[in-house]
Each structure stands twice: as structure tokens, then as C-alpha cells.
Amino acid sequence: MSSTKSGAFYEVLSPWAEADPIPLHGLAPRLDKLDGKKIGLLQNSKRAAPRLLDVTERLLKEKFPGIQTSRFRGKLFSVSAEEPERIQEFEDWLKGVDAVIAAVGD
Amino acid sequence: MYDAIYIENFGKPTATYVFEHFANDAASAASGKGMPVIRTVPEKIVSESTVMEDIEPAIKAVFNNVVEMLTKPLTAEEKSPKRREQENPPRLIFKGNLAEVNEFFYRRGWTDGLPIIPPTEEAVAEMLTGTDYPADYLVAKMEPRLGKATVERIAINAVMAGCLPTYMPLLIAGVQALVDNLGPGKMAASTGSWSPFYLVNGPVRNDVAVNSGYGASSPGNIANAAIGRTFGLITKNIRGIRKQVEDMGVLGNPGKYSFLVAENEDNSPWEPFHVEYGFRKEESTITVCFPQSYQQMMPFGTDDKGIIATVVGSIPPARMGLFGLILTPNNAQALAKRGWTKKTLKEYIIKNTIIPDDYYSRLGLNLSGPTDRTAFMGPGDDKQIFRPTAERPDPVQIFVFGGFGSWMGFLQGGPPQITKKIELPKNWAKLVKKYQNVVPTYVKY
DSSP states (O other): OOOOOOSOEEEEEOOSOOOOOOOOOOOOOOOSOOTTOEEEEEEOSSTHHHHHHHHHHHHHHHHSTTOEEEEEEOSSSOHHHHOGGGHHHHHHHHHTOSEEEEEOOO | OHHHHHHHHHTOOEEEEEEGGGHHHHHHHHHHTTOSSOOEEEEOOOTTOOOHHHHHHHHHHHHHHHHHHHHSOOOHHHHSOOOOOOOOOOSEEEEEEHHHHHHHHHHTTOSOSSOOOOOBHHHHHHHHTTOSSOTTOEEEEETTTTEEEEHHHHHHHHHHHTOOGGGHHHHHHHHHHHTSSSHHHHHHHSTTOOOOEEEEESTHHHHTTOOOSTTTTSSOOHIIIIIHHHHHHHIIIIIOOOBTTTBOOSSOOGGGTOOEEEOOGGGOSSOOHHHHTTOOTTSOEEEEEOOSEEEEEOOSOSSHHHHHHHHHTSOOSSOOBOEEEEEOHHHHHHHHHTTOOHHHHHHHHHHHOBOOTTHHHHTTOOOOSOOSOGGGOOSOOTTBSOOOOSSSOOOEEEEEOSOSSSOEEEEEOBSOOEEEEOOOOTTHHHHHHHHTTOOOOOOOO
């Protein structure tokens, strides 16, 4: 763009929309260790996601004796945002794990 | 990131793998949903990768980070994040000459890279004459940022894009279409670079001179260019989806500048698109869908047999979502002459677009069936490429536009289309008369 100082002057309005502030949330407390815990492995429908978690699951079991894992397979890109009919199933699964490792394939 | 936020709010710690180039996108997605600090694990696995030779070492390289994300105690900020200063700039944002205004807007990421018309109070006031809605009327809040699409904000972006005031009714209806469900927002952000395609039907298409004939989707008509362009600016400036921050389209798509046409209703042998979907012919509508690609084909023959064979013979299984068949008026007439209706044509395409038996074996691949997401495919034979579902019952759409020629067009991909009625202001006839002569006249040489 040229940086001419001549020409008419324009006082212009902002195109950037206002948005109301939303409530903020902090993170859940962390685990003290992974030994003996049950780790949820959450994948969405993207092709890389299950592959990432296959490797992760193997490494968890190699490095942490007594660890258990449990998979949840999303049918689309986000269970909570796109599969309302499975929310109860999702929450029941969450209740049964101590932490979650998620792969979104992106 | 939405699942990670849900799970953290549920009280369980998470660690989410994120391709390193998605760091900004992940942060924006989480912050937009109220969790400005979230624990992700950047890795070097390309989106949608299937190559275990790459995935295995990439995960091993970051595995200790995964463990750390789940076990390292939270910081004070992570326990109780502080609110970032809200980016709600003052109403009058800048004063300068044309070049300075353009540079200011460009640096803020508010443009599409092309020069904009400065949205002054006067220009916006004139734009607002195109609607009866008051300037502060809230048309919608647009995901993911929940930016407020007030009539004034739409008008500001419309001025920037070069719209005439008579485009405001189409813009308002288009915004209503873009928030009908969460699909349009997701498409705007996706790695697949899905570009919105808009179809205008009804009398308004002539009132505001939306091209439906030769070169309908080429540059040269203000309505086709500026209305589509405004939706692109709205996607950035109201939705808050910006390139390589929230818009992670890998290749990008030139259709995101503008891809908007009117249906060539006058020369189509069939009912207009909006009538097919329950509107009256005298009503005006705008339809949006999100194809990923626009391909033009020369049919095997210009009779019905040649046209249909080109369709069913040219659709590969490596595709996702809606299929839009673009027919010129004469191609549509050739089909109608032989008794084809839109309904029978769609049924034929769905039934007969199949994967040949040796398709994958010839390619040396151990695959079967179409590659669309399984959630988007209904029951059916593995050979069938189109498998309608209850949510996606109509995967094949037919759009009649263009000049009189033999080329056919394919629009590939995306969720089902959304159609909204265009509401007109009371003084519409007077407005149309004021602006109807803004049409190009080409010098002959």
C-alpha cells in the first residue's frame, strides 16, 4: 500500500463485533502420579486420532505398572459439541476414569 | 478443544495432543469457551496423518510432556484465570486517508487482502437505508466468538466490501443462514478449506442484478462479488475466524473471496431451487452450502445419456459430504426433454454412483467403501458412494446457472445446504429504482 499523505480523510467505524464476556473456568486438579490410575483415551473421527492413542496406550502400559486405560470413540469431531445424544454415556465414562488424554487428529 | 474443556469442567484433568501449527487455534478455541489457560501437548503429526512411521516417534518425543500435563500441579493462573482485556474497540476506530485506513484495517486482520471502502458514518448510514431494521437490531451472535452481528456491524462490513444498500436484505438473510446450525462455523475453520457457495432465488435476484448467466461465478458483477465478499469479512470480523488462527484451511480456497450466483430460473426447465424446498416462487431466498472444490467437466455427450454418464463416472470415493451438480440451462433442458426431473435425476445418481470392483486393488490399497466420515454415511452397500442418512437425506443437489454451453460443474463436499427467506423493507421498490442502473457497460473494440 502506498503511504501518500494527500487525499481526503476518513473517520471510520470498526468492523470488529462486540462480544459479551463469558464466565471463565480454571483447570481440574492434577493427579499426583499415573501409577495405578485409570486413564481415559478419547479419540474423535479424524484418522490420526486412534493412531496417536494406540502408541500412547502402549507407552503408558510400558512405563506405569498397574495403569489401566479405557477408550471412548467420538463419531464426529467433538462428543460434547456434536453428539448430545451420547452425553450421558460420555459422562458415565468420565466418572470411571481418573484423567483423559485426548487426540483430535489435527 | 471443546471436549477438553468439558472434561476439565467435569473435574478430570486432561492433556490434548495438538499439531504444533494448531497452537493458536487451540488456544483461541479454548479461550472462546471460557478456558483461556488449557494444557495441550504440541506434537509434529500432520493433520489427518495415517503414517505410523511418523506417528510413533512423534508421540514418543512428547510422551513425557503428556505425563507432565496430567501431574504437574496447577499454577495460580490455571486455577483461577484472569480475564483478558475484552477486544471491543471504540465505535469510531481510526482517522486517515484512503491508504492509511486500508493499512490500519489490514494490519488488524480485518480485510481479505483486497482494498476496502472506508466505512464512514455517512457510508454506513446510506447502507442502512437498505433495511427497515434499526442499526442496533441483533441478527445473531456468531460462533465461536459469539460476536454480535447487529445490523450496523453487518452494514459496516458491507460498506468495506463495496455493497449497495439494496444488498442488505440478502446479507441479513445470509447471516441468518450462517447461524442456522453450527455447521457453517465449523466449515469456516476446517482444515478442508470449505468455501461457502451462495445461491440466490426469487425476484430479488433481478432487483439487485445478481448474475445467473454467463460467467455467473466469475468476477465482474458487484452483487455477486460484494455480497459474497461481505460474508467473508463477517466470518473474520464478527465470527472471529481468521486465517491460521481459527481458520486452519490447509490449501485455502479462492472461493472464500466470493462464490455467489443466482439460479438461472428463467431458462431452467424445472422448478427453482427454493420452490423445490417449499418456498413460493414469488418469495426470494438465499441458500448456502460449503463445497470444498469446484470442478468443471466436459460431458461425454450433450444428450441426457452423456451428461448423466459423466456424473456417475466421475465421482471418486475420496470425498466427503454434499455433491452439487451445476447444469447450464441447455444441459438441464436436454435432461428434461427426456423426462428427467430433479427427483429422478438425484435418485439415479445416488443409486448408480458406485466404486468399481477393482478400484482399490488397482491402486494397491487395502481399502473398501467410500471414505466419508462413517457418521455421515447411512446404511448401504460398500460400493455405493452416496449413502443418505436421516440428518443428511439429500446428498445430491442440482443448481442451474451459467450461460448456454456444454460445460458442467461439480461442487464437492460439505454439510447440507441451508436456505433462508429474504425479507424486504417497505420501500423496496423505491430503493431498487435508485440503484438499479449501477450495472457495467463494456466498451466495444
